[in-house]
Amino acid sequence: MSATTEAAPAHAPKASALRESAWYPYILIAPSMITLVVVSLVPFIYAIYLSFHQAKFGRVRDFIWFDNYATLLSDERFWNSIGVAATFVFIAVPIEFMLGLVGALVLNQNVRGRSVLVPLLFMPTMMAPIVVGLLWKIMLAGSWGFFSYNVLERFNILTDTSIFASPDLALYALIFVDIWQWTPFMMLAFFAGLQALPLGPYRAAAVDGANPLQIFFHITLPMMTPLLAVIGLLRFIDAFKVFDTIYILTNGGPGTTTETPSILANKMTFEFWNIGEASALAVLVWIAFFAFCTIFYQVAKKRLNAF
């Protein structure tokens, strides 16, 4: 006991010196940085390396400069996949965003049964994407899908085709599934943000006689902007990478009407074993994302004070 008491002062200056050293923050983040480098950066650098090589069937052959990139950029299918992902993102995310915000504002009004409603609303988001895919397959599959058979076909809403088999409708069906799954997440994230807002400005607005719209546009929205920007960006990135539900529901078809870059990259890698081109695709998508996110970050930082 006495030994412990005596030893403590002897070590205290050392610990204090370590905390004050310039290396201390780096030592703290070292384990996560090492993990990040090993599991993320190394494979990414290797993907860049592969993208400059002729790599077929897992064998890396000649260095071919930008040939893989040139092939990809001149491939209609690549641009189609970008178009499909862009359509998916620019329809699904804004709808999820708006519905999520409206839902959060409603939830914030002391709705009855909120404590029951909130966990229920979170259910679609909690489901694994593969479960969501199977669930909607069971609901919307042509001829035998529960919803297709009992509603769409019974009331002649959709005849002579089925949703996932229709080149005109399949992508919109996937967008609908994404909205179903992710709107509750947006709603709950925004609701949490609303709950954390300070009450002072609202009290002042009430004293000044502001109406609900003025309160929303001049108090709630400006204070929520950082959260809205972050959640919106995260959802944008996530939606662009969507894979599992599409893989289960359409696998990119009919034709290539629902083929996103993730689905195409998966085919190029694990079906065609064209690893060089698949790596080039991954790098190109990353560059596009990096550019978009950097621009978004700068704009959000300067204009919206979001970061």
Added chain:
Amino acid sequence: MKRRFWCFAAALAATTALTAPMFATPATAQDTSFYATAAVPYKGTTIRVLDEITPLQETLSKIVPEFEKETGIKVEWELLNHFEVINKGQADMLSGRGHYDAIMLHGAQLGPMLSAEAIMPLDKFVADPKLSDPGLNAADFIATPYKTTAFFDGKQYGFINWNYNHVYWAREDLLSNPEEMKAFKAKYGYDLGPAKTIEQMRDIAEFFTRKKGEKLAGKPLESDFYGIVLEGIKGGSTFSNLWVNFIENYGGELIDDKGMPAFDSPETVAALKMWRELWTFAPPGIAEYSLVDVPTVMGNGIAAQSLAWSDFVLGIDKPGVSPYAGKFIYAPIPAKAGNEAHRHADAEPSVTVINAASEHPEATFLFLEWLASKKQQDKLIEMGQGGVPIRESSWALPAIKDSSNPTLFAAMKSSLDVATARPKMEKYPEIIDAMSGIAQEVGLGQMTPEEGAKAGQAALEKLCGGKSCTLAE
């Protein structure tokens, strides 16, 4: 004394009679002793085999322990679903890791895997008298699928293991219904029955496509009924069905004898027209239907006829599985009218190959040879009460000859008589992916048959880069 003599004589006769069968089956004794002897140097070795899970392989898994008992070679027999076997098996072969010693490959996978030099040729084992079973009788293998699948460029890469094939599948209760027969004859001018030609299949499809509330075999329909169901999903065997069962029967080709793209022909256009027309008599979800969905739809009784994989039929046409079990009839794949002499039937003869990275090729070879032997194949057919034979002699086995549904096995035999493996093409997956998309678009009416033929030709030319699409021999 005399009495004792006769007692002794009777006992000798009885003993001889009882033990005679043991000596009268030299092939069995020889087989057993061959594998037991050949496996001595490999006793205690563990080999890993990856195969896909279907009722056939599940039956086979019951036989595998006998090999372990007979040879002392332990077999880790892993059964996964179709797509997992393809992905996991190919990844293992291409990585060079050699976790699996033997992997089941569909004929279509052989081109890419041969191109990647991931398969070990068997010739040195076949030539080795210590490993090559003299009683194997390769001449008994159903010839065309075996020769076109297991050999390439003068080398042998496997024995035949699974002779997957397509058959024509129809509802006999409808085709033999007197009311329907009368109405059909009045409309088309010939007797209703299993389609012998593609044109008859089209007429039957049109005739039986009916809306909810209309009558079918005298009873009002509770839901829409369809004249045909075909596989239409992208990424399955949709295009191989279109290619072999339609285009080739119409006299068209995917590639010519030299492997050059030959898709844009009047024959292909005619076949695509028929393909499109048949889709109009099929359920609305046809573009979503895989090789699993097609038998499910037939088993649920909402379609009159189909072209389907016979091994999937075996899983559906069973009492307790489908309410229509026993009400189905089977026939050879319909030919194009006037071109019956050059008929084609889709098939996917498959082999289990030895991974080039295997560390136990000899023990693995013995196992594959043992599986393909007549004794094991006979047992497989008997235990599974049928199956898809790889040997000509299997057709005469009681489980097939005396089957309760002989038309299925007759149809199967007919398909296997003309079945060939896919050409060995390095870019087979890309080709099938592109052509499946075209098959879907033509089927859905998004592209005309003429546009489909042109688009297919352009896709093939682009993928093959102006060269032969097949591997050079």
